[in-house]
Amino acid sequence: MMTKQERIGEIVARHLGREGPLLPILHEVQHEFGCVDAEAEAAIALALNLSRADVHGVVSFYHDFLPSPDPRPVVQICRAEACKARGVERLITDATVAAGERVKIATVYCLGLCSAGPAARIGDTMHVRLDEGSIVKLVEAV
């Protein structure tokens, strides 16, 4: 069993030859550990010869990288203009109630499905034309 340090070292080594390796490394670390925490930041900084502040500055900028893992399944609901125009705001309360403590409801700005909203994403699966009933079903099934 590899330690987290070793695993991160392996990820970094794989990307080291690329131009601008930090972003691909962060994606892989986030994917593997469900977060990019302080420990990971320090390990990446050491491997890339950057300061921890540099790495933290990048990590904290993006919405996709989390500082600590969240074990809950995530339902991302688009609440940008086009989905608002198609009534997504009416679904949020029902979705939040259905989610309770078990599921995380996250806001995303645009999934590019703007002609068939309200839209949601679970993992890499997209859902369109949601209404009060279907969003609750979606949240309950996740």
Next chain:
Amino acid sequence: MTPQTPIIVKISDDALARAAGADALAAAFAKKGHEVHRVSSWGMHWLEPLVEIDGKGYGPVTPDDVGAILDHALAPAGEEPADPDKPGIGERLLSALHLGHSAPSADTPEGERIWGEEIAAHPFIAGQVRLTFARAGKTRPLSLEDYAANEGWQGLTRARQIGPDAIVEEVLHSGLRGRGGAGFPAGIKWKTVLAIPGAKKYIVCNADEGDSGTFADRMAMEGDPFQLIEGMAIAGEAVGADQGYIYVRSEYPDAIAKLNAALALCADIIAPFKCEVRVGAGAYVCGEETSLLNSLEGRRPEVRAKPPLPAIHGLFGRPTVVNNVLTLMAVPHILAEGGAAGYQGHGLGRSKGTMPIQLAGNIKHGGLYEIGFGVTLRELVYDIGGGTYSGRPVKAVQVGGPLGAYIHPDQFDIKFDYEEYTAADALIGHGGLTVFDDTTDMLEMARFAMEFCSVESCGKCTPCRIGSVRGVEVLERIRNGGRKRDAFELMPQIHNAPRNAGRDQGDEIGLLTDLCETMKFGSLCALGGFTPYPVMSALRWWPEDFTREPGAVEAALDKVEG
């Protein structure tokens, strides 16, 4: 049942079609022994999932319809059975009377389903000029065979014959302007990069399409990835760059997968040009080119001050062409024999060529509509889009994403053209149209524009970082009728606080217009600089949503414009 002859069934594998259930549909046809081709999407999104057999379309349909579709498609001409789900007018009236079916169901607006009609002859398709999306609906996105059989690689082949100067000349001649929003002539950008000496140059494709109401980049990347790669290879040929990066947002997993697969398939064709996909991480501002370059380099993606221009000092300090997906997608057509002159023949004034316009939001016929510049908003919203999906009157149309102005129905004669939109204090942006019906509260939309800016601001410049937060607060105070002096301000020790009743709605509106002026002219990039467009257009055209005080909005507007 007699065994049926296997036929070719075309079903899109676009993310929207898949989200609407295309995968299950494809599986159902495959189970019956038919050959299913997963093609790109025609862009008629209200009909997805759409099944095409022998040029005839059926959509939107579910796996339950498979039998009926096959019966219809295999029947001899003139003897096709009717759509089982589409009762005659009499029956429809009866069922509406008896069952109270007044509203159309969410998935299939009554009468909007097509059943066995010729897709290419559908008015939505027949009215378009498809140059960038010429293959949409027709080819399999990852089939090199389909691509080559449909004019693929012709632009690149010819570009390699004519050489850098002639390529740049043709792009200049075509009149192609950056489709990302700014509308800067692509040829001039290329010419600049070509003229700068340097062993290492880059082509960067901006595929961080974060604007709500836009999806042409996504459709292009998922539907015709080779065309984008060809466009980038031509750009590389033109300016002397051998490395390209496609920066795709993480919200588009299907596009990322398709591009990676396509790059692996065509590596030998585009060599010595190399290209790689880089994935964003959920930051809207990375769609701004300098922020995108910082993100690619692995820095904190704050916006860079310009100059130096990315064309001169771009990725890793090297000369870099940064173009939007649609700009690069237009290039293979332009470089093909006679393409530049043909492209230049479409459009209006200085806006040449075609624009893939995206119809989104509360619209009946949502989807992708590519046409020459010059089409009016009225045609787009009513004639082509069919009005609102909810059936209510149109209240506003936001053109150009979250930073675009809200356009009032009184302005609908405006022609799709960069200059005409700029003159109307609006922008074309990436060509997305989001339609809103009369239930929309424009003050809330203005507040959301500010909120969006505050969430997505990179934080580098003050007008955007702090102005957007203050903007949300001011708009909330306008909604609440102004602001009273608080206990602290009224303390005798606070000598310089005014002792009046506070600010009324009119004062707050004045503050908002002032703030918008500051953001517009003081921000470093378009995020802070353009957020005032939706806010001010909402205020100007729908003052009744902001205040009941007559004249308050006019007074504030006079002051800034005076």
